[in-house]
Amino acid sequence: MKKLLVDFNKAFESKVRLGIMSVLMVNDEADFNTLKELLNLSDGNLASHIKALEEMKYIHVNKQFIGRKPNTNYSASKDGRKAFHAHLKSLEILIKSQTI
């Protein structure tokens, strides 16, 4: 069992982080409010998880202005995509091992 969990990414233990990555895997980019709405989170909660993902370099942060309003877009980085795929694989293996 321990061996199976090797690929289990600690970063994705949190459901919120996994959720953020899921959204960014299928969308080129997403802004803060879109993520907030999709994941049903408070500003602070989402911000802290985004920060964690950013520090791991799993997501790119792109700050820009629309008119005078700041707008921040997030996209998945190459490392982030790799890590996400690895995590999904290990989930898959786990499911297979349970059904046997």
Place this chain on the structure above:
Amino acid sequence: MKQNRTSPLETLTEIKQLMERSSRFISLSGLSGVFAGLYALAGAYAAYDYLGLEGVGYFSGRFLAENVSSRSEKLGFLIADAVIILCLAVGTGIYLTTRKAKKDGNSIFDSTAKKLIINLSIPLAVGGIFCLALYFHGAFIFIAPSLLVFYGLALINASKYTRNDIRGFGIVEIALGLLSSFVVGYGLLFWAIGFGVLHIIYGAYMYFKYEK
């Protein structure tokens, strides 16, 4: 295994749902398709009736009477007919979709809706302009087949941003359009099938699959 954690299967299901919800517009109401089809059939009947009154034997393709009014007058009626049907269909579609989105607790005009509309509009706009070109060159018989083909392409393009079932609908529309480009002269009939009957069938199918 710790029991208080969600199972991997549940996690995968959640990931999948989140991916769908964030990239596809799923509030599109199947009923709006049914209504669009009914309007289209009514519009097609009105056109058929009008052409008959004007002395055009639609299925024989010949003028039956002498008092045929000018081409522009006929065209005016047909365009007005088409515009009214289009407005009714789009209006009903927006109303029903808004209602469904509210019921499901989804936002109506989010980024997925925008993507859906843009990707549906590109092939449709190209098709519309292309048909104008056909009109200017007098190739009237190809207008109906072309619009069916372009509508099918638009649906296939839009299928990536809403329920994937739309893709099959688009393929059927294209097949119908191509068929009618060889069997020319029955544009109205093919339109009644493509925009009327098919909308009703697919709309009802989507309604019973996702909303019942």
